[in-house]
Amino acid sequence: MQRKSSVNIARDRIRALVTSDRVNCTPEAYEKICRELYEVLSKYIEFTEDDFRVQITRTHLLIDFSGEED
Amino acid sequence: MGEVIVITSGKGGVGKTTTTANIGAGLSQLGKRVVVIDTDLGLRNLDVVMGLENLIVYNLVDVIEGTCRLKQALIRDKRYENLYLLPSAQTKDKTAVSPGQMKKLTLELKEEFDYVILDSPAGIEQGFQNAIAGADRAIVVTTPEVSAIRDADRIIGLLEKNKLRNNALIINRIRVDMVKKGDMMSVDDVTEILSIPLIGAIPDDERVVIGTNQGEPVIGMDAKAGRAYENICRRITGEEIPIMDITEGGGLLSMLSHLFKRD
Numbered sequence: 001m002q003r004k005s006s007v008n009i010a011r012d013r014i015r016a017l018v019t020s021d022r023v024n025c026t027p028e029a030y031e032k033i034c035r036e037l038y039e040v041l042s043k044y045i046e047f048t049e050d051d052f053r054v055q056i057t058r059t060h061l062l063i064d065f066s067g068e069e070d
Numbered sequence: 071m072g073e074v075i076v077i078t079s080g081k082g083g084v085g086k087t088t089t090t091a092n093i094g095a096g097l098s099q100l101g102k103r104v105v106v107i108d109t110d111l112g113l114r115n116l117d118v119v120m121g122l123e124n125l126i127v128y129n130l131v132d133v134i135e136g137t138c139r140l141k142q143a144l145i146r147d148k149r150y151e152n153l154y155l156l157p158s159a160q161t162k163d164k165t166a167v168s169p170g171q172m173k174k175l176t177l178e179l180k181e182e183f184d185y186v187i188l189d190s191p192a193g194i195e196q197g198f199q200n201a202i203a204g205a206d207r208a209i210v211v212t213t214p215e216v217s218a219i220r221d222a223d224r225i226i227g228l229l230e231k232n233k234l235r236n237n238a239l240i241i242n243r244i245r246v247d248m249v250k251k252g253d254m255m256s257v258d259d260v261t262e263i264l265s266i267p268l269i270g271a272i273p274d275d276e277r278v279v280i281g282t283n284q285g286e287p288v289i290g291m292d293a294k295a296g297r298a299y300e301n302i303c304r305r306i307t308g309e310e311i312p313i314m315d316i317t318e319g320g321g322l323l324s325m326l327s328h329l330f331k332r333d
Protein backbone atom coordinates (compact mmCIF):
# COMPACT_ATOMS: atom_id res chain seq x y z
CA MET A 1 0.00 0.00 0.00
CA GLN A 2 1.43 3.36 -1.02
CA ARG A 3 -0.53 5.85 0.99
CA LYS A 4 -0.66 6.03 4.75
CA SER A 5 -3.93 4.47 5.86
CA SER A 6 -6.39 7.11 6.98
CA VAL A 7 -7.11 5.12 10.14
CA ASN A 8 -3.69 5.97 11.51
CA ILE A 9 -4.41 9.65 11.02
CA ALA A 10 -7.85 9.26 12.63
CA ARG A 11 -6.37 7.43 15.64
CA ASP A 12 -3.79 10.16 16.23
CA ARG A 13 -6.40 12.89 15.90
CA ILE A 14 -8.97 11.32 18.22
CA ARG A 15 -6.31 10.55 20.86
CA ALA A 16 -5.12 14.16 20.84
CA LEU A 17 -8.72 15.42 21.02
CA VAL A 18 -9.91 13.27 23.91
CA THR A 19 -6.72 13.89 25.83
CA SER A 20 -7.08 17.65 25.71
CA ASP A 21 -10.88 17.43 26.27
CA ARG A 22 -10.42 15.28 29.36
CA VAL A 23 -8.10 17.68 31.15
CA ASN A 24 -9.66 20.68 29.52
CA CYS A 25 -6.42 22.07 28.12
CA THR A 26 -4.70 22.62 24.80
CA PRO A 27 -2.37 19.98 23.30
CA GLU A 28 0.52 22.37 24.01
CA ALA A 29 -0.41 22.61 27.68
CA TYR A 30 -0.63 18.82 27.79
CA GLU A 31 2.90 18.58 26.37
CA LYS A 32 4.04 21.02 29.03
CA ILE A 33 2.39 18.97 31.80
CA CYS A 34 4.19 15.87 30.55
CA ARG A 35 7.55 17.62 30.37
CA GLU A 36 7.28 19.12 33.84
CA LEU A 37 6.10 15.84 35.36
CA TYR A 38 9.09 14.17 33.77
CA GLU A 39 11.47 16.79 35.15
CA VAL A 40 10.10 16.45 38.68
CA LEU A 41 9.94 12.65 38.76
CA SER A 42 13.31 12.09 37.12
CA LYS A 43 14.93 13.78 40.10
CA TYR A 44 13.86 10.89 42.27
CA ILE A 45 13.31 7.94 39.95
CA GLU A 46 15.66 6.64 37.35
CA PHE A 47 14.19 6.37 33.88
CA THR A 48 14.76 7.66 30.39
CA GLU A 49 12.61 10.19 28.62
CA ASP A 50 11.68 7.60 25.96
CA ASP A 51 10.16 5.32 28.59
CA PHE A 52 8.19 8.08 30.25
CA ARG A 53 4.58 8.46 29.15
CA VAL A 54 1.58 10.22 30.69
CA GLN A 55 -1.84 8.82 29.84
CA ILE A 56 -4.97 10.78 30.58
CA THR A 57 -8.16 8.80 31.14
CA ARG A 58 -11.49 10.32 32.17
CA THR A 59 -10.71 9.73 35.84
CA HIS A 60 -6.95 9.23 36.17
CA LEU A 61 -3.57 10.52 35.14
CA LEU A 62 -1.45 7.43 34.51
CA ILE A 63 2.31 7.63 34.37
CA ASP A 64 4.25 4.85 32.64
CA PHE A 65 7.99 4.87 33.20
CA SER A 66 9.31 1.40 32.45
CA GLY A 67 8.79 1.48 28.70
CA GLU A 68 7.06 -1.89 28.89
CA GLU A 69 3.72 -2.51 27.24
CA ASP A 70 1.01 -3.53 29.64
CA MET B 71 -39.30 -3.23 39.33
CA GLY B 72 -38.04 -2.47 35.84
CA GLU B 73 -34.88 -0.85 34.60
CA VAL B 74 -34.52 2.58 33.00
CA ILE B 75 -31.93 2.79 30.20
CA VAL B 76 -31.08 5.98 28.35
CA ILE B 77 -29.75 5.83 24.78
CA THR B 78 -27.44 8.78 24.23
CA SER B 79 -24.51 9.95 22.10
CA GLY B 80 -23.69 13.64 22.21
CA LYS B 81 -23.41 13.93 18.45
CA GLY B 82 -26.54 13.84 16.35
CA GLY B 83 -27.12 11.46 13.49
CA VAL B 84 -25.24 8.45 14.83
CA GLY B 85 -28.33 6.27 15.22
CA LYS B 86 -29.79 6.88 18.69
CA THR B 87 -33.39 6.78 17.53
CA THR B 88 -32.92 3.73 15.31
CA THR B 89 -31.15 2.02 18.18
CA THR B 90 -33.96 2.88 20.60
CA ALA B 91 -36.61 1.54 18.23
CA ASN B 92 -34.72 -1.69 17.63
CA ILE B 93 -33.85 -2.30 21.26
CA GLY B 94 -37.50 -1.70 22.15
CA ALA B 95 -38.65 -4.21 19.54
CA GLY B 96 -35.92 -6.70 20.43
CA LEU B 97 -36.67 -6.67 24.14
CA SER B 98 -40.39 -7.11 23.53
CA GLN B 99 -39.52 -10.05 21.25
CA LEU B 100 -37.84 -11.59 24.28
CA GLY B 101 -41.14 -11.36 26.11
CA LYS B 102 -40.36 -8.22 28.11
CA ARG B 103 -42.79 -5.40 28.72
CA VAL B 104 -41.17 -2.33 27.21
CA VAL B 105 -41.92 1.36 26.89
CA VAL B 106 -39.77 3.62 24.70
CA ILE B 107 -39.84 7.36 25.36
CA ASP B 108 -38.87 10.08 22.89
CA THR B 109 -37.37 12.87 25.01
CA ASP B 110 -36.38 15.12 22.12
CA LEU B 111 -38.86 17.96 22.65
CA GLY B 112 -39.59 19.92 19.50
CA LEU B 113 -37.91 17.39 17.21
CA ARG B 114 -40.09 14.32 17.44
CA ASN B 115 -38.66 11.34 15.52
CA LEU B 116 -39.03 8.03 17.32
CA ASP B 117 -42.71 7.74 16.32
CA VAL B 118 -41.74 8.06 12.65
CA VAL B 119 -38.97 5.48 12.85
CA MET B 120 -41.43 3.08 14.49
CA GLY B 121 -44.21 3.83 11.98
CA LEU B 122 -46.60 5.09 14.66
CA GLU B 123 -46.78 8.75 13.67
CA ASN B 124 -50.45 8.63 12.73
CA LEU B 125 -51.55 7.24 16.06
CA ILE B 126 -50.41 10.09 18.30
CA VAL B 127 -53.06 11.80 20.39
CA TYR B 128 -51.22 12.86 23.53
CA ASN B 129 -47.50 13.26 24.22
CA LEU B 130 -44.85 13.47 26.91
CA VAL B 131 -45.58 17.11 27.74
CA ASP B 132 -49.31 16.41 28.06
CA VAL B 133 -48.50 13.72 30.62
CA ILE B 134 -46.12 15.99 32.55
CA GLU B 135 -48.58 18.88 32.53
CA GLY B 136 -51.46 16.64 33.54
CA THR B 137 -53.49 17.23 30.37
CA CYS B 138 -53.99 13.48 30.14
CA ARG B 139 -53.33 10.36 32.15
CA LEU B 140 -50.11 8.46 31.45
CA LYS B 141 -52.00 5.45 30.05
CA GLN B 142 -53.81 7.64 27.52
CA ALA B 143 -50.55 8.84 25.99
CA LEU B 144 -48.97 5.41 25.56
CA ILE B 145 -49.24 4.12 22.00
CA ARG B 146 -49.27 0.40 21.54
CA ASP B 147 -46.93 -0.86 18.80
CA LYS B 148 -48.55 -2.41 15.75
CA ARG B 149 -46.16 -5.33 15.36
CA TYR B 150 -44.72 -6.05 18.77
CA GLU B 151 -46.75 -7.11 21.71
CA ASN B 152 -45.91 -5.44 25.00
CA LEU B 153 -44.12 -2.57 23.28
CA TYR B 154 -45.39 0.95 23.92
CA LEU B 155 -44.28 4.40 22.79
CA LEU B 156 -44.55 7.64 24.71
CA PRO B 157 -44.06 10.24 21.96
CA SER B 158 -42.44 13.62 22.32
CA ALA B 159 -44.17 16.95 21.72
CA GLN B 160 -43.46 18.60 18.40
CA THR B 161 -44.49 22.12 19.41
CA LYS B 162 -42.83 22.49 22.83
CA ASP B 163 -39.19 22.99 23.68
CA LYS B 164 -36.83 21.45 26.21
CA THR B 165 -37.84 23.84 29.01
CA ALA B 166 -41.37 22.34 29.11
CA VAL B 167 -40.02 19.43 31.16
CA SER B 168 -37.63 19.33 34.13
CA PRO B 169 -35.22 16.57 35.24
CA GLY B 170 -37.28 16.14 38.43
CA GLN B 171 -40.47 15.54 36.44
CA MET B 172 -38.71 13.00 34.22
CA LYS B 173 -37.44 11.17 37.25
CA LYS B 174 -40.93 10.93 38.67
CA LEU B 175 -42.34 9.73 35.35
CA THR B 176 -39.73 7.01 34.87
CA LEU B 177 -40.24 5.82 38.44
CA GLU B 178 -43.92 5.41 37.72
CA LEU B 179 -43.26 3.54 34.46
CA LYS B 180 -40.70 1.27 36.09
CA GLU B 181 -43.47 -0.11 38.27
CA GLU B 182 -45.27 -1.44 35.27
CA PHE B 183 -42.64 -2.19 32.65
CA ASP B 184 -39.56 -4.40 32.61
CA TYR B 185 -37.66 -1.84 30.57
CA VAL B 186 -38.06 1.90 30.10
CA ILE B 187 -35.88 2.99 27.16
CA LEU B 188 -35.27 6.72 26.74
CA ASP B 189 -34.18 8.19 23.42
CA SER B 190 -32.07 11.21 24.33
CA PRO B 191 -31.71 14.30 22.13
CA ALA B 192 -28.30 15.24 20.73
CA GLY B 193 -26.26 17.72 22.74
CA ILE B 194 -25.38 18.15 26.39
CA GLU B 195 -27.98 20.71 27.42
CA GLN B 196 -31.24 20.43 29.32
CA GLY B 197 -32.71 17.85 26.96
CA PHE B 198 -29.81 15.55 27.82
CA GLN B 199 -30.20 16.28 31.55
CA ASN B 200 -33.92 15.45 31.28
CA ALA B 201 -33.20 12.19 29.49
CA ILE B 202 -30.64 10.93 32.01
CA ALA B 203 -32.44 12.13 35.15
CA GLY B 204 -34.27 8.88 35.89
CA ALA B 205 -31.88 6.48 34.19
CA ASP B 206 -30.30 3.49 35.93
CA ARG B 207 -27.72 3.11 33.21
CA ALA B 208 -26.82 4.46 29.78
CA ILE B 209 -26.02 3.02 26.41
CA VAL B 210 -23.76 5.35 24.45
CA VAL B 211 -24.03 5.13 20.67
CA THR B 212 -21.17 6.21 18.45
CA THR B 213 -19.90 5.63 14.91
CA PRO B 214 -16.25 5.01 14.05
CA GLU B 215 -15.62 8.67 13.24
CA VAL B 216 -13.36 11.13 15.02
CA SER B 217 -16.13 13.66 15.75
CA ALA B 218 -18.62 11.07 17.04
CA ILE B 219 -16.04 9.38 19.28
CA ARG B 220 -14.96 12.72 20.69
CA ASP B 221 -18.54 13.58 21.63
CA ALA B 222 -19.10 10.10 23.06
CA ASP B 223 -16.09 10.58 25.32
CA ARG B 224 -17.54 13.84 26.66
CA ILE B 225 -20.92 12.24 27.18
CA ILE B 226 -19.40 9.34 29.12
CA GLY B 227 -17.60 11.86 31.33
CA LEU B 228 -20.88 13.71 31.96
CA LEU B 229 -22.73 10.47 32.71
CA GLU B 230 -20.07 9.52 35.24
CA LYS B 231 -20.32 12.96 36.84
CA ASN B 232 -24.05 12.34 37.16
CA LYS B 233 -23.36 9.07 38.99
CA LEU B 234 -24.26 6.88 36.03
CA ARG B 235 -21.40 4.43 35.97
CA ASN B 236 -22.73 1.16 34.64
CA ASN B 237 -22.60 2.31 31.01
CA ALA B 238 -22.09 0.42 27.78
CA LEU B 239 -21.08 1.25 24.23
CA ILE B 240 -22.67 0.55 20.86
CA ILE B 241 -20.54 1.18 17.79
CA ASN B 242 -22.85 1.76 14.87
CA ARG B 243 -22.47 1.77 11.09
CA ILE B 244 -19.26 -0.16 10.75
CA ARG B 245 -18.17 -0.65 7.14
CA VAL B 246 -16.31 -3.94 7.17
CA ASP B 247 -14.72 -3.33 3.75
CA MET B 248 -13.34 0.03 4.87
CA VAL B 249 -12.01 -1.36 8.16
CA LYS B 250 -10.14 -4.03 6.18
CA LYS B 251 -8.62 -1.41 3.89
CA GLY B 252 -7.45 0.65 6.85
CA ASP B 253 -9.88 3.46 6.11
CA MET B 254 -12.18 3.09 9.09
CA MET B 255 -11.40 2.62 12.76
CA SER B 256 -12.21 -0.86 14.01
CA VAL B 257 -14.36 -1.91 16.96
CA ASP B 258 -11.16 -2.47 18.95
CA ASP B 259 -9.82 1.01 18.11
CA VAL B 260 -12.98 2.73 19.31
CA THR B 261 -13.42 0.59 22.41
CA GLU B 262 -9.82 1.20 23.43
CA ILE B 263 -10.23 4.97 23.24
CA LEU B 264 -13.56 5.15 25.07
CA SER B 265 -12.71 2.39 27.57
CA ILE B 266 -16.22 1.37 28.58
CA PRO B 267 -17.65 -2.12 28.00
CA LEU B 268 -18.87 -2.82 24.47
CA ILE B 269 -22.45 -4.12 24.33
CA GLY B 270 -22.67 -4.38 20.56
CA ALA B 271 -21.29 -3.48 17.13
CA ILE B 272 -23.72 -2.83 14.29
CA PRO B 273 -22.56 -3.28 10.71
CA ASP B 274 -23.61 -0.63 8.22
CA ASP B 275 -26.63 -2.23 6.62
CA GLU B 276 -28.85 -0.84 3.89
CA ARG B 277 -31.81 -2.65 5.41
CA VAL B 278 -31.71 -0.18 8.29
CA VAL B 279 -32.50 2.55 5.74
CA ILE B 280 -35.21 0.42 4.13
CA GLY B 281 -36.68 -0.24 7.57
CA THR B 282 -36.68 3.45 8.42
CA ASN B 283 -38.40 4.22 5.10
CA GLN B 284 -41.16 1.81 6.01
CA GLY B 285 -41.32 2.61 9.70
CA GLU B 286 -40.18 -0.88 10.69
CA PRO B 287 -37.35 -2.01 12.91
CA VAL B 288 -34.52 -3.93 11.21
CA ILE B 289 -34.73 -6.53 13.93
CA GLY B 290 -37.63 -8.29 12.22
CA MET B 291 -35.76 -8.57 8.92
CA ASP B 292 -33.17 -11.09 7.86
CA ALA B 293 -30.29 -8.66 8.23
CA LYS B 294 -26.89 -8.53 9.91
CA ALA B 295 -27.77 -5.33 11.71
CA GLY B 296 -30.96 -6.93 13.01
CA ARG B 297 -29.04 -9.86 14.44
CA ALA B 298 -26.56 -7.49 16.06
CA TYR B 299 -29.48 -5.69 17.75
CA GLU B 300 -30.98 -9.00 18.87
CA ASN B 301 -27.69 -9.88 20.57
CA ILE B 302 -27.58 -6.47 22.24
CA CYS B 303 -31.05 -7.08 23.67
CA ARG B 304 -30.01 -10.44 25.07
CA ARG B 305 -26.98 -8.82 26.67
CA ILE B 306 -29.24 -6.14 28.19
CA THR B 307 -31.25 -8.88 29.87
CA GLY B 308 -28.05 -10.29 31.34
CA GLU B 309 -27.26 -13.12 28.94
CA GLU B 310 -23.61 -13.51 28.15
CA ILE B 311 -23.13 -13.66 24.40
CA PRO B 312 -19.75 -13.10 22.75
CA ILE B 313 -19.57 -10.06 20.47
CA MET B 314 -19.60 -11.42 16.92
CA ASP B 315 -16.64 -10.44 14.84
CA ILE B 316 -18.29 -8.63 11.98
CA THR B 317 -15.02 -8.18 10.10
CA GLU B 318 -14.65 -11.92 9.58
CA GLY B 319 -16.63 -14.21 7.31
CA GLY B 320 -17.02 -16.82 9.99
CA GLY B 321 -15.38 -19.66 8.02
CA LEU B 322 -12.70 -21.90 9.47
CA LEU B 323 -9.86 -20.07 7.75
CA SER B 324 -10.97 -16.69 8.95
CA MET B 325 -11.48 -18.06 12.44
CA LEU B 326 -7.92 -19.36 12.40
CA SER B 327 -6.55 -16.12 11.07
CA HIS B 328 -8.43 -14.34 13.84
CA LEU B 329 -6.82 -16.60 16.42
CA PHE B 330 -3.38 -15.69 15.20
CA LYS B 331 -4.13 -12.06 14.60
CA ARG B 332 -1.61 -9.71 16.13
CA ASP B 333 -2.21 -6.09 16.98
